Amino acid sequence: MLIELKDIHKTYNKGQPLHVLKGVDLEIGQGEFVSIMGASGSGKSTLLNILGILDNYDEGTYYLDGQLIKYLSEKEAAHYRNKMIGFVFQSFNLISFKTAVENVELPLFYQGVGRKKRREMAMEYLERFGLADWALHYPNEMSGGQKQRVAIARALITQPRILLADEPTGALDSKTSVDVMELLTKLYREEKVTIIVVTHESGVANCTDKIIHIKDGIIGETTLNEQHHASVFGTDTIIK
Amino acid sequence: MRFDADTYREIADSLLRNKRRSLLTGFGIFWGLFMLLFLIGGGNGLKDLLSKNFDGFATNSIVLFANETTKPYKGFKEGRTWQLEYRDVDRLKEMVPELELVTPQLASWGVKATRDTRSASCHTKGVEAVYSQVETPVLKFGRYINEVDVMQKRKVCVIGEHVWNELFPGGEDPCGTYICVGSIYYRVVGVDVSTSNINMGGRSSDAITVPISVLRDVLNSGNSVGIICAVGKSGVSMSDLESRIRQVINRQHFIDPSDKEAMMYLNMEAIFRIVDKLFRGVNFMIWLVGIGTLLAGAIGVSNIMLVVVRERTVEIGIRRAIGATPRDILSQIILEGIALTVVAGASGIVFSVFLLNLFEIITKHQAAFQIHFGTAVIALLLLTLLGILAGIAPAYRAMHIKPVDAMRDE
Ligand SMILES: Nc1ncnc2c1ncn2[C@@H]1O[C@H](COP(=O)(O)OP(=O)(O)OP(=O)(O)O)[C@@H](O)[C@H]1O
Numbered sequence: 159m160l161i162e163l164k165d166i167h168k169t170y171n172k173g174q175p176l177h178v179l180k181g182v183d184l185e186i187g188q189g190e191f192v193s194i195m196g197a198s199g200s201g202k203s204t205l206l207n208i209l210g211i212l213d214n215y216d217e218g219t220y221y222l223d224g225q226l227i228k229y230l231s232e233k234e235a236a237h238y239r240n241k242m243i244g245f246v247f248q249s250f251n252l253i254s255f256k257t258a259v260e261n262v263e264l265p266l267f268y269q270g271v272g273r274k275k276r277r278e279m280a281m282e283y284l285e286r287f288g289l290a291d292w293a294l295h296y297p298n299e300m301s302g303g304q305k306q307r308v309a310i311a312r313a314l315i316t317q318p319r320i321l322l323a324d325e326p327t328g329a330l331d332s333k334t335s336v337d338v339m340e341l342l343t344k345l346y347r348e349e350k351v352t353i354i355v356v357t358h359e360s361g362v363a364n365c366t367d368k369i370i371h372i373k374d375g376i377i378g379e380t381t382l383n384e385q386h387h388a389s390v391f392g393t394d395t396i397i398k
Numbered sequence: 399m400r401f402d403a404d405t406y407r408e409i410a411d412s413l414l415r416n417k418r419r420s421l422l423t424g425f426g427i428f429w430g431l432f433m434l435l436f437l438i439g440g441g442n443g444l445k446d447l448l449s450k451n452f453d454g455f456a457t458n459s460i461v462l463f464a465n466e467t468t469k470p471y472k473g474f475k476e477g478r479t480w481q482l483e484y485r486d487v488d489r490l491k492e493m494v495p496e497l498e499l500v501t502p503q504l505a506s507w508g509v510k511a512t513r514d515t516r517s518a519s520c521h522t523k524g525v526e527a528v529y530s531q532v533e534t535p536v537l538k539f540g541r542y543i544n545e546v547d548v549m550q551k552r553k554v555c556v557i558g559e560h561v562w563n564e565l566f567p568g569g570e571d572p573c574g575t576y577i578c579v580g581s582i583y584y585r586v587v588g589v590d591v592s593t594s595n596i597n598m599g600g601r602s603s604d605a606i607t608v609p610i611s612v613l614r615d616v617l618n619s620g621n622s623v624g625i626i627c628a629v630g631k632s633g634v635s636m637s638d639l640e641s642r643i644r645q646v647i648n649r650q651h652f653i654d655p656s657d658k659e660a661m662m663y664l665n666m667e668a669i670f671r672i673v674d675k676l677f678r679g680v681n682f683m684i685w686l687v688g689i690g691t692l693l694a695g696a697i698g699v700s701n702i703m704l705v706v707v708r709e710r711t712v713e714i715g716i717r718r719a720i721g722a723t724p725r726d727i728l729s730q731i732i733l734e735g736i737a738l739t740v741v742a743g744a745s746g747i748v749f750s751v752f753l754l755n756l757f758e759i760i761t762k763h764q765a766a767f768q769i770h771f772g773t774a775v776i777a778l779l780l781l782t783l784l785g786i787l788a789g790i791a792p793a794y795r796a797m798h799i800k801p802v803d804a805m806r807d808e
């Protein structure tokens with residue numbers, strides 16, 4: 159298994175202690191396309207942040223590709239984030255004073271890849287996502303869908319094993335949401351990237367092969383969805 | 399940490415694409431350095447300007463002149479006027495062997511020098527040849543008054559720069575030409591362009607120096623002299639000689655030995671000491687104010703950078719989320735701080751040097767409003783240090799920003 163979580167606990171200690179994850183057990187294999195659903199405040203983002211090593215957990219064990227992710231130094235954590243994991247945020251999180259292509263090449267900068275090589279690779283990814291014309295534009299000159307595709311390009315440029323997306327369509331309309339989900343599906347099919355998407359839109363979840371429900375800090379039922387019939391609204395639409 | 403061209407590019411990008419932020423941050427340092435160097439340069443210029451007044455004047459010299467007495471003595475009432483005389487010069491020479499030379503001087507004010515149709519207001523001073531050792535002349539043309547001039551009562555004169563400019567507008571060598579001072583014709587033998595202003599009251603550029611014997615006859619001043627100048631032998635402190643010199647003079651003129659008001663004892667040494675002290679004080683103030691301003695600038699930079707780091711939390715969080723190590727962030731913020739301070743400081747240096755130069759041009763290069771190259775280098779080093787110090791606190795805060803912080807988008 160690529161990802162193995164056992165009895166993960168997470169408590170936020172800001173003022174009133176808040177026990178958010180109360181023993182999460184989860185296994186996700188190489189090449190899976192999974193979505194995580196649940197009510198607001200159920201701990202989806204918290205879980206995804208732990209998976210992406212953006213945050214740490216209090217109890218339990220997390221093995222990523224056989225390696226225990228616990229007590230990592232900041233440097234090691236940075237290394238995993240850089241090489242293994244690509245993260246896509248609901249609010250895109252592009253750096254506003256950098257152009258699209260500069261945003262996409264930034265992870266390579268932290269890998270120590272040379273300027274010319276970086277630029278080449280970043281252009282390649284932008285082209286693949288149909289954004290070649292937008293390479294020299296700043297984020298505030300782009301639409302939400304374009305921004306999210308730039309963010310996905312940035313997440314993928316280091317060729318990570320896992321792509322984590324926290325409500326990637328949350329800030330998009332239904333048309334661009336479909337575009338983004340099609341892009342993710344294509345990546346999963348053609349590049350065998352393991353993709354985990356947090357969402358509370360059933361249409362988005364319906365694009366994935368497996369839907370994991372989280373409720374009150376523990377994993378509830380897991381629905382297999384290989385036929386993509388989970389959405390009551392039909393197979394190929396995302397209703398907002 | 400990657401110290402390659404890309405790192406510097408990344409820093410330049412961060413600073414240049416947020417120009418307003420960078421400007422605000424750098425301004426404190428710019429102003430601090432500008433103030434420090436401008437004050438130092440200005441102080442130097444002022445000191446230069448002031449010390450021009452003393453240029454060429456013997457430091458261990460005194461100037462004596464008579465006042466009214468303030469005490470009754472041997473039947474004389476107080477408030478009596480008296481005069482210094484040639485005899486006093488001889489007595490001082492004889493009785494105070496610590497004196498290298500003693501020489502009298504006569505002066506006459508508000509006279510007019512004419513040549514053809516040109517005229518210049520001036521003052522004449524009658525001197526002996528040795529007076530050149532009290533106040534060193536700076537001769538542009540010709541020579542100074544010599545002993546033979548005095549002995550033979552030659553009607554010759556040395557003219558000051560201003561007089562020369564007025565009477566000889568062509569700037570030619572006036573030696574050998576005759577000018578009329580008062581009603582007497584003198585042959586010009588030299589031009590003294592010294593800037594010293596110590597001679598009692600008048601600017602030396604307005605002076606016409608003649609043999610004392612000639613002026614004595616012109617003024618019909620008999621035995622009395624205006625002032626007596628004396629220079630001590632090297633190593634002699636003129637302050638120590640005061641009481642003895644007063645004794646010699648007072649006895650001669652029937653003045654109470656304890657009457658210190660009856661004669662002005664102008665001690666150049668003391669004046670020089672005061673001026674020196676003054677400028678040391680001024681310099682101290684300049685450094686205090688300048689360094690204070692600079693420090694305030696650095697603290698300002700530190701403060702603004704702290705705020706900026708907070709503002710950049712999301713950006714830094716994003717960098718961390720895509721693989722930047724805390725050291726990457728630390729070095730970026732510190733280098734940003736250094737780059738900002740060095741660039742801002744260097745502009746401060748350039749601007750202050752520019753203004754000082756302007757000052758020099760305005761004052762017609764009379765004084766050097768300048769800073770030593772070494773001072774600027776020290777200031778720049780100080781600045782880099784300040785930059786690092788200013789960057790440390792913000793950099794530490796930035797280093798502790800976690801990748802999750804990128805997610806809190808507000
Ligand atoms: N940094 C934090 N400090 C304190 N409490 C937090 C923090 N982050 C999240 N929480 C709390 O933890 C609980 C779970 O948050 P989480 O973001 O994981 O929910 P979520 O399932 O992603 O919800 P949503 O669908 O609204 O995004 C919430 O009650 C939230 O208020």
Ligand SMILES: [Mg+2]
Nearest residue numbers: 202203204324
């Ligand atoms: Mg969430």
